[in-house]
Amino acid sequence: MADNDNCEQLKYFSHIMDSVADGVFTVDRDMHVIAFNRAAELMTGIKRADAVGRPCHEIFRTSVCDNGCPVREAMKKGKPVTNREVTIKNAEDKLIPVSVSASILYDDEGNPIGGVETLRSMKRIYAIMDSVADGLFTVDEGMHITHFNKAAEEITGVSAQEAIGRPCYEIFKSEACTGACPMVEAIATGQSIQREVEISDRKGRKKLISVSASTLYDAAGNVMGGVETVRDLTPITAIKEEIREKYSFRSLVSRNPAMRRLFDVMEDIAASNATVFLNGESGTGKELFARAIHDLSPRREGPMVIVNCGALPETLLESEIFGVRKGAFTGATENRPGRLELCNGGTFFLDEIGDLPLPLQVKLLRVLENHEFQPLGARSPIKADVRFITATHRNLEEMVAEGTFRQDLYFRINIVTLNIPPLRDRREDIPLLVDMALQRFNLTYNKKVRSVSPEVLKLLLTHSFPGNVRELLNLIEQSVILCRGTEITLDHLPTNFLGQSHEQAQNTRRSGKIPTAADLNALLSRYSGNRAEVARELNIDRTTLWRWMKRLGVKEF
Ligand SMILES: Nc1ncnc2c1ncn2[C@@H]1O[C@H](COP(=O)(O)OP(=O)(O)OP(=O)(O)O)[C@@H](O)[C@H]1O
Structure with missing residues (x-):
């Protein structure tokens, strides 16, 4: 009777397991599969009868089977592991992204006798990731790639199949990997890190990419790895080059x-x-x-x-x-x-x-x-x-x-x-000259500066440049020398320049005189055309500013 009851109970549990949408399997202490539900069969393409009795690593073949198995970790720590993202291989060797949770199984006396693991398909979320235009990949805590979307495949020339499970530095082969890795920094600081880095694609071609790295947390708030979006800047660099060529005459550049x-x-x-x-x-x-x-x-x-x-x-x-x-x-x-x-x-x-x-x-x-x-x-x-x-x-x-x-x-x-014309009367040339100067001084000083930050550009666009192009070039040269990364920020500008720029606005305000059209243009551009802010800066009301603009022929920004 008791045997019958047990048998019925097992059947009953087996039915329950089969009606669960997630893949579920159990293992004994030696990691041999004991139970394997219907959803696990569908996910892996392996029949229950073929799975039961085999070591689970032979079935799932994930990057964490050897090192980082969630069931072993749960047993070692004595507590469940939740929502660990791994990629399993199905019977046809296809990679299937899943989110895994593992718990310990105890006998009646409370001794651990094995583990139970659920596998939730991440296909949908990964399909969404694949449709993102930017490259996107995720890593576990050991910096092994756990997902690699289609755009990342295009940028690197490496397929997801090859990339998943490998350390990310092997795929991106960037100098940043051994120095200032944005992902390592993001995980260490918990902050999102944006940076431009140069990588080598599969064919060894250098590519400039802009990356944004953040930490990935599980439901309990524990760090489980990182996620990085990658944007190929090669087309932008090519467009910049084209623009410069278009506006170049011998070694002179101008779009004015x-x-x-x-x-x-x-x-x-x-x-x-x-x-x-x-x-x-x-x-x-x-x-x-x-x-x-x-x-x-x-x-x-x-x-x-x-x-x-x-x-x-x-x-x-x-x-x-x-x-x-x-x-x-x-x-x-x-x-x-x-x-x-x-x-x-x-x-x-x-x-x-x-x-x-x-x-x-x-x-x-x-x-x-x-x-x-x-x-x-x-x-x-x-x-x-x-x-x-x-x-x-x-x-x-x-x-x-x-x-x-x-x-x-x-x-x-x-x-x-x-x-x-003086540079202050052709401010549209400033970004062009900055690009030209960056290229020139990168070569001279063997640097990799690609851009100036938006704050720096704003300041340059509003400065009066009494020394014209020579002054601008000197400024960029000094900043390139001081810049260790790829972007010139306010910190790299010489302090005397920062002081001057501030003084310029103050002088206009203090003098009480009507400013020149160039000064008004500069202020309007600094405040992105916001007349209220320009009026506040000059300590005048908006109608006066309007009158001055009309009188000096200054157009709305
Ligand atoms: N339109 C431009 N495009 C690229 N570089 C420029 C441009 N204008 C000036 N420069 C650069 O700016 C610096 C100063 O230019 P240049 O010596 O020709 O100026 P200048 O008017 O002759 O100055 P000065 O009157 O003091 O002799 C040089 O390094 C020059 O290469």
Whole structure:
């Protein structure tokens, strides 16, 4: 009777197990399968009769069977293990993601006699993960991959089948894996970590990816691993490159309409042999323009000689430009050719022509008019086969009016004039120049800086840049040197720059004067066009700000 009862009970429990939707199986102390329900059969494709009596690791073949088996862990700790994500293999060797919970089985005396494990299919949630456009993978606490979605397969070129169960560093092969691993940091700090890292895909191609790593917790709040989303930045880098190429002219970059108009006429100007006058603040790229004209001109095979008129005292400058003949003065013991002579057949770039002393202005005028010059102490003139390009940051018209610059020389040099706008009037160039500078200084300093943070960009877009492009490039160079990672943040900017930027806004406010259009534009851009905030910053009401904007022709942001 009792045997019959037991038999009935077993049948009864067997029915219960088979009607449970999760896979359930039990093992003895040696990990041999004792019971195996219908859902476990469906999940694994293994019949109950084939499973019972075999060691469970032969059936499930998971990455944790050897190390990290949930049933063994439950037995060792004396308490259940819940919601552990593992990937089992079915009879056809397909990977099946499941969430596992394991508990201990006791006999009537309370002695452990084995374990029971439930397997809940994660297919649905993993199907959702697979439909995410970004790469996404999960790891257990030992950094073994437990899930690897379709986009992660595409980015790395490694299939989920190969990746699952392997340590993530073997798949991503990034320098970050041995140094600043975002996943390790996320798990250690409990914070979400965003970073750009370079990985090698299956074919060894380097790829820049942006990752975001977070910790995974089980229902009881215990750390069970990590999850990382991965975005391939290669297309963005390619687009950036394309944009830069599109807006490049020789080594000059700009997307500003006024600058683009200059680029458009450069080839014609270069071909003309006409004297060119470059007018623009210091650091706006005058020398680069001069080089571009020379490189595009028929004189490109000849020399390009540069003389900075502000760099030398008058007497030295004169002998430097025109040369000296032996005996011209005491100490002139031999013939020394001037830069003009050395420039024969090339382009002569006179920088800072506004600093040229009046007596030399007369001599230069003669060269421009007669195409010949006389070295100091020479008896006869020499032919000057040079093309002149001059430049200054000064206002030559004002100097002519003051009498410090000769009007006839001004007319002579001012045949073709290129006015180069200051950087504050073409802020749209700032991101482009930043990208160019990052690429340049990464090469110089062997760094991997890819971007500046949004806060830094905002600050750069609102700074007035009195030193123009040169100042911007210096700033990026200093920041790249200080930056160990891939992004320049406020911490990498020199403190004097941070101070200046703050002061700029304060000065506008304190002066009580109507700010310039450039200042208003800068403030509007800093506050993303929020007029109320700009008005607060300037300590004025919104109507006054509106009036100023109208008067200065400042458009809404
Ligand atoms: N549009 C630009 N694109 C790329 N680089 C630029 C651009 N403008 C300027 N630069 C860079 O900025 C720096 C300063 O430029 P450059 O020396 O030509 O300026 P400048 O106007 O001649 O200055 P200065 O009047 O002080 O001699 C250089 O490193 C130059 O390569």
